[in-house]
Amino acid sequence: QFRKLNVENQxxxxxxxELARSLNQLARVQNDLKKHDSAIExxxxxxxxxxxxxxxxxxxxxxxxxxxxxxxxxxxxxxDIEQWQDSIEASNLAREDLQSLAESVSDGxxxxxxxxxxxxxxxxxxxxxxxxxxxxxxxIDKHYQAAIAKYEQAxxxxxxxxxxxxxxxxxxxxxxxxxxxxNLFMRRSESExxxxxxxxxxxxx
Numbered sequence: 001q002f003r004k005l006n007v008e009n010q011x012x013x014x015x016x017x018e019l020a021r022s023l024n025q026l027a028r029v030q031n032d033l034k035k036h037d038s039a040i041e042x043x044x045x046x047x048x049x050x051x052x053x054x055x056x057x058x059x060x061x062x063x064x065x066x067x068x069x070x071x072x073x074x075x076x077x078x079x080d081i082e083q084w085q086d087s088i089e090a091s092n093l094a095r096e097d098l099q100s101l102a103e104s105v106s107d108g109x110x111x112x113x114x115x116x117x118x119x120x121x122x123x124x125x126x127x128x129x130x131x132x133x134x135x136x137x138x139x140i141d142k143h144y145q146a147a148i149a150k151y152e153q154a155x156x157x158x159x160x161x162x163x164x165x166x167x168x169x170x171x172x173x174x175x176x177x178x179x180x181x182x183n184l185f186m187r188r189s190e191s192e193x194x195x196x197x198x199x200x201x202x203x204x205x
Contacts, residue, residue: 005013013053018062020049024070031073031138036081050149060105065114068097075124088117091124112157117172119150123177137188144181148174 021048029030030039050067053060071094078087105111126143129135151174178197185194 016049016053020046021066028073031077036077039077043070046070064097064101068094068101071097072121079124079127082131085130087124087128088192091121095121107162110159112154115150115154119147119173122147122150126180140184144177147177
């Protein structure tokens with residue numbers, strides 16, 4: 001029912017964008033409430049609207065950013081229900097969007113947020129690939145290492161633009177990815193390497 005609101009006005013680009021953004025926010029709430037099927041459907045409807053907007057203007061950074069966010073969170077929903085292959089596909093699309101955005105944006109704090117989201121996309125790829133279990137351990141680990149690198153870049157960029165206190169979400173995600181990486185090796189019978197990664201994580205923070 002929500003998606004049918006303002007049908008007559010959906011051709012107005014501003015209204016269409018706001019509707020897509022609202023749908024993405026709704027999808028996140030639905031996923032938090034474990035209504036995964038609804039969250040998937042809602043994200044997909046948002047992506048449809050955003051895709052229509054990008055056909056008209058493919059350079060719109062705000063629309064491109066919202067699409068990247070929708071794809072990123074859709075990948076997370078698929079992880080929550082262990083649809084690994086679907087998550088890999090969505091996360092790869094988010095990664096491509098975010099890499100393109102990072103090259104287009106010059107504002108320091110905005111770029112830091114994009115790099116943070118890019119780190120999340122790589123982390124999702126690591127989680128999904130580990131669940132899908134079709135790649136070698138070192139290939140999966142490359143996703144986690146890429147995620148860590150992006151989080152660290154985001155934190156460094158924040159410092160450069162004068163943010164004296166790093167965003168807690170960035171540090172939290174960095175720690176979680178490092179933990180994911182250590183657990184990956186523990187599950188793959190490389191406990192010594194896994195323990196070393198986990199110990200370094202604790203020692204640093």
